[in-house]
Amino acid sequence: MPETVFIKNLKDNVDKEVKIKGWMYNKRGSGKLFFLQLRDGTGIVQAIVSQNDVSSDTFQTADKLTMESSLELIGKVTKHPRHEDVFEIQTKEIKIIQIVNEEYPISKKEHGTSFLLDNRHLWLRSPTQRAIQVIRNTIINGIYEYLNKKGFIKIDSPILTPNACEGTTDLFELKYFEEGSAYLSQSGQLYLEAAIFSVGRCFDFGPVFRAEKSKTRRHLTEFWMMDAEAAFVEHDENLKIQEELIVSIVKKILKENKKELKTLERDIEPLKKIESPFLKKTHAEVVKELREMGSDIQENHDLGGDDETILTKKYDKPIFVEKYPAEVKAFYMKRDPENENLALCADLLAPEGYGEIIGGSEREDDYDKLSKRIKENKLPEGIFDWYLDLRKYGSVPHSGFGIGMERLTAWICGRKHIRETIPFPRTIKRLIP
Numbered sequence: 001m002p003e004t005v006f007i008k009n010l011k012d013n014v015d016k017e018v019k020i021k022g023w024m025y026n027k028r029g030s031g032k033l034f035f036l037q038l039r040d041g042t043g044i045v046q047a048i049v050s051q052n053d054v055s056s057d058t059f060q061t062a063d064k065l066t067m068e069s070s071l072e073l074i075g076k077v078t079k080h081p082r083h084e085d086v087f088e089i090q091t092k093e094i095k096i097i098q099i100v101n102e103e104y105p106i107s108k109k110e111h112g113t114s115f116l117l118d119n120r121h122l123w124l125r126s127p128t129q130r131a132i133q134v135i136r137n138t139i140i141n142g143i144y145e146y147l148n149k150k151g152f153i154k155i156d157s158p159i160l161t162p163n164a165c166e167g168t169t170d171l172f173e174l175k176y177f178e179e180g181s182a183y184l185s186q187s188g189q190l191y192l193e194a195a196i197f198s199v200g201r202c203f204d205f206g207p208v209f210r211a212e213k214s215k216t217r218r219h220l221t222e223f224w225m226m227d228a229e230a231a232f233v234e235h236d237e238n239l240k241i242q243e244e245l246i247v248s249i250v251k252k253i254l255k256e257n258k259k260e261l262k263t264l265e266r267d268i269e270p271l272k273k274i275e276s277p278f279l280k281k282t283h284a285e286v287v288k289e290l291r292e293m294g295s296d297i298q299e300n301h302d303l304g305g306d307d308e309t310i311l312t313k314k315y316d317k318p319i320f321v322e323k324y325p326a327e328v329k330a331f332y333m334k335r336d337p338e339n340e341n342l343a344l345c346a347d348l349l350a351p352e353g354y355g356e357i358i359g360g361s362e363r364e365d366d367y368d369k370l371s372k373r374i375k376e377n378k379l380p381e382g383i384f385d386w387y388l389d390l391r392k393y394g395s396v397p398h399s400g401f402g403i404g405m406e407r408l409t410a411w412i413c414g415r416k417h418i419r420e421t422i423p424f425p426r427t428i429k430r431l432i433p
Contacts, residue, residue, distance in 0.1 A: 002074050007043035010087040013077045020045065020073045020089065021097075023125075024065050034062045036091070038073065043259075044127070046080075047073055047089040054091060061094045067104045068125070070097040120424055121433045131260035132421055136409045138256055140205070142249040143226055143403070147203050150241065152228060155195040155202040157188025163383040170212035184209035189400060190332075190387055192229040193363060196398055197390065203228040205405075213428050216305055217417040218355065218407060222426040229400035235334075235344045235362040238399035239320055242348055242358050243278050246318060250274040253412055266414040270316060270352055278348070279319040286311060286321050302328040303347070308355030315351055322346035331373040333361040354411040360401025367391035 004019045022040030029035050032051040037044055049062040065071065074093040080086035106122050116123045123129055144154075160182045176182035188204040195202045205226045210219075233241070250271050253261070261268055281289070283303075290297050290307050293314075297307055303321065312319065323342040326335055333343040345361030364370045370391055374384050409421035419425040424433060 007040050007045045010077050017076050024069050047091050049091040058094050066100045069100045127263050131263040132413050134260050135257050135413055138253055139249055142252040146245050146248045152201040152203045153199050157191035157204045159185045161185045170210055172209050172211050188227045192227055196229050196231040201230040224405040225402050227402045231396050231398045233399045234397050242401055264413055273316050279317050283324045300325045308349055309353045312349045312351050313353040319349045320346045331377045332363050334364045350411040357408045358401050358403050362399040365395045365397055
């Protein structure tokens with residue numbers, strides 16, 4: 001019995017008889033010859049079915065195969081006569097697992113975005129959507145590899161929390177037994193801060209939730225975040241870690257996902273320019289620059305999506321925008337010792353108009369200052385007692401950052417909207433499938 005192999009490994013089985021298990025992506029031919037396009041999740045291969053080389057039953061089976069029918073196919077692996085590094089299968093036998101008896105909903109014709117999202121469970125099978133998910137997986141692996149190398153370990157933070165991490169009310173609330181209200185987490189940051197006093201450096205990776213009714217191409221209601229925290233790391237080192245991480249991820253994608261980038265028709269020249277050092281500008285410098293470019297942003301405003309787009313289309317490298325006005329940032333951010341009105345924070349903006357992919361800061365490590373901020377922001381003091389405890393027992397300088405997985409994936413894949421970069425997007429008007 002021939003060995004079952006993945007399509008991605010056909011190059012290692014030239015002139016061998018193998019078995020492929022997968023689905024029919026496309027078919028052409030008639031009469032005495034069929035060309036079957038088969039996919040198995042690892043790639044696509046052409047299987048040639050010649051009437052002269054197979055039994056009449058096998059040829060009839062090939063004739064009745066329909067799009068997305070599942071099958072097993074046995075044949076000999078050969079090199080394509082004209083294309084280097086392309087392989088084919090000279091078919092010997094075909095066994096149908098399931099024949100599709102009705103027209104597949106997603107055809108070769110153009111479909112609207114709404115239709116495709118309604119059929120997301122099927123749209124995922126397309127080569128472009130598969131390529132995005134493969135690249136997303138490489139990004140995840142790259143994050144783990146880099147952070148592990150830098151001494152970070154994974155710590156799992158809870159999804160159910162008693163409070164909003166940043167004091168916002170745009171969270172999903174639910175009744176939690178007799179304890180009152182609980183919320184779906186917007187970030188695991190506060191819990192990671194507790195963990196650094198045990199393990200030094202740590203990160204989490206999981207789903208987070210925002211109930212704000214945003215309809216922009218950069219927002220989802222459920223998305224994935226990687227949060228990292230590190231003891232004894234101050235602002236400048238925090239930026240260095242983020243920069244090295246992004247450079248290493250992009251290099252990994254360029255090395256390991258050439259085929260997927262080609263499928264997406266992604267121009268890789270901008271990605272090749274992602275090298276250290278990144279640009280670094282203060283919020284005040286960026287506000288001045290944006291005003292000169294026509295924006296009406298004010299000195300005490302956070303950057304909006306349009307501002308980020310304008311700015312990042314101007315440069316071919318990521319930009320750290322640091323030292324925002326403290327009033328527009330979270331209560332836990334440490335203040336700039338040179339100007340108490342500024343936070344020691346930075347957002348990393350991706351080029352080509354993509355905007356923010358990372359947000360981070362040095363955290364306030366002084367008990368009295370943090371306690372005062374909690375009161376000033378009118379946050380529920382009792383719920384944050386445990387967080388304040390971290391500043392009572394061996395407090396140290398520490399910093400952290402969070403990466404929005406879908407935003408990072410959208411930039412690397414060159415997709416306009418982040419809804420394509422998560423397997424099943426959740427937006428304010430979409431909960432199905």
